Amino acid sequence: MGYSLERREAVLKKMLPPNNRSIAALAKEEGISDATLYNWRQQARNTGRLMPDSDNTPVGWTSRDKFAAVMETAALSEAEIAPYCRQRGLYPEQLGAWRTACEQANDWSRASDKQLKAATRADRKKMRQLEKELTRKEKALAEAAALLILRKKLDAMFEAPEEG
Numbered sequence: 001m002g003y004s005l006e007r008r009e010a011v012l013k014k015m016l017p018p019n020n021r022s023i024a025a026l027a028k029e030e031g032i033s034d035a036t037l038y039n040w041r042q043q044a045r046n047t048g049r050l051m052p053d054s055d056n057t058p059v060g061w062t063s064r065d066k067f068a069a070v071m072e073t074a075a076l077s078e079a080e081i082a083p084y085c086r087q088r089g090l091y092p093e094q095l096g097a098w099r100t101a102c103e104q105a106n107d108w109s110r111a112s113d114k115q116l117k118a119a120t121r122a123d124r125k126k127m128r129q130l131e132k133e134l135t136r137k138e139k140a141l142a143e144a145a146a147l148l149i150l151r152k153k154l155d156a157m158f159e160a161p162e163e164g
Contacts, residue, residue: 003032011037012044015051020089050088066098073099 011030014021015037021029023037045051050068061069069088073081073095085092104111 003036008040012040012049012051015041016088067102069095070099070102 011026011032013019014026015023023034023041026032027034027037041051045064048068050065050072069090073084076084078092081092081095084090085095
């Protein structure tokens with residue numbers, strides 16, 4: 001059974017904020033199967049529309065949807081962002097955090113390299129300290145062994161011969 005484009009758009013609109021209806025609730029309400037609704041949502045995403053997951057909060061949005069929201073608002077002023085956020089159930093601070101995350105995504109390799117170098121440097125320093133401590137303990141052990149051998153020799157020299 002084919003659905004008209006108008007009906008499909010009306011149902012998809014119910015998935016968007018501020019309604020944020022879950023697919024299960026819409027399927028029951030509209031008499032359309034869950035699979036069809038999931039398919040419609042996926043097709044809408046593939047065309048570039050912002051279609052949040054069933055979670056009613058922006059936390060449940062996919063990274064792709066967050067990126068799409070950042071792209072949609074990139075050219076908007078603060079005055080234009082406020083109605084956009086209200087319409088989609090977002091806070092401007094969330095949008096700002098997503099924008100920052102997108103901007104830092106390209107610097108991820110640089111940041112991870114920096115962390116790796118710092119960790120390597122710390123590991124080398126720790127290894128040098130452990131090697132110094134090991135050398136010190138080996139010397140102390142060798143000295144203790146030498147003293148023990150000398151003690152045995154001394155005891156053997158001054159030991160009274162056994163009379164039998």
